[in-house]
Amino acid sequence: MALTDLEPPSRQSTAEFIADRLRVAIMNGALEPGSQLGEAELAAHFQVSRGPLREAMQRLVSEGILRSIRHRGIFVTELSADDIVDVYRSRSVIERGALEMILADGRREATYVALESSVVTMQAAAERGDATAVSDADQQFHQILVESSASPRLVRAARTLLIETRMCLGALQTTYPDIRAQADEHAALREAIRTAKPAKVQRMLAEHLDDAVRRLHADQKTLTS
DSSP: GGGGGGGGOOOOOOHHHHHHHHHHHTTSSSSOOOOOEOOHHHHHHTTTTTTHHHHHHHHHHTTSSSEETTEEEEEOOOOHHHHHHHHHHHHHHHHHHHHHHHHHTTOOOHHHHHHHHHHHHHHHHHTTTTTHHHHHHHHHHHHHHHHHTTOOOHHHHHHHHHHHHHHHGGOOOSSSSSSSHHHHHHHHHHHHHHHHHHHHHHHHHHHHHHHHHHHHHHHHHHHHO
């Protein structure tokens, strides 16, 4: 093989960088569901022309994170109750698939170790009553879980769903009435990944995500009543 056949590693383009920054802003709530994205303002903020900015926004439109309305502009997607159920059901499929690969490929111990930082962070945040930090660590836990499958496709699919999960939570920050219980539940799931029978671990993960849907519905009813 000639050296000319070897392509240099790809670098993140301007559009990719902007798309990543917008995803983070949406996930962190800096750009709330329903808010409109102003091209001029964002182009000035990122110090770029409108070309790469529009490319970045179109990427997020294709992911379903942004919504383009003809003659009006581009908005952060607002999720309905049906969307919320779909997000968590889709997450359940992806995360259970990732877990199946972890269990089948002998990745239990490596996954257990990888999940330690998120669980420790969650427990410490729960002790000091920091719901936002607990929610952040919760998201990190599930991201690491999928990444531990070593499947780039599952990782890509999970990324958008995790962003949508934060959009579902919105101002709630967390669906748990006691954030210490949230930390304990993730710690137990981490231990099960290391030692429990595959069927039990899968059941624990499925119940964990199903319970989140029920709590989210209950909390949203409380906010709108």
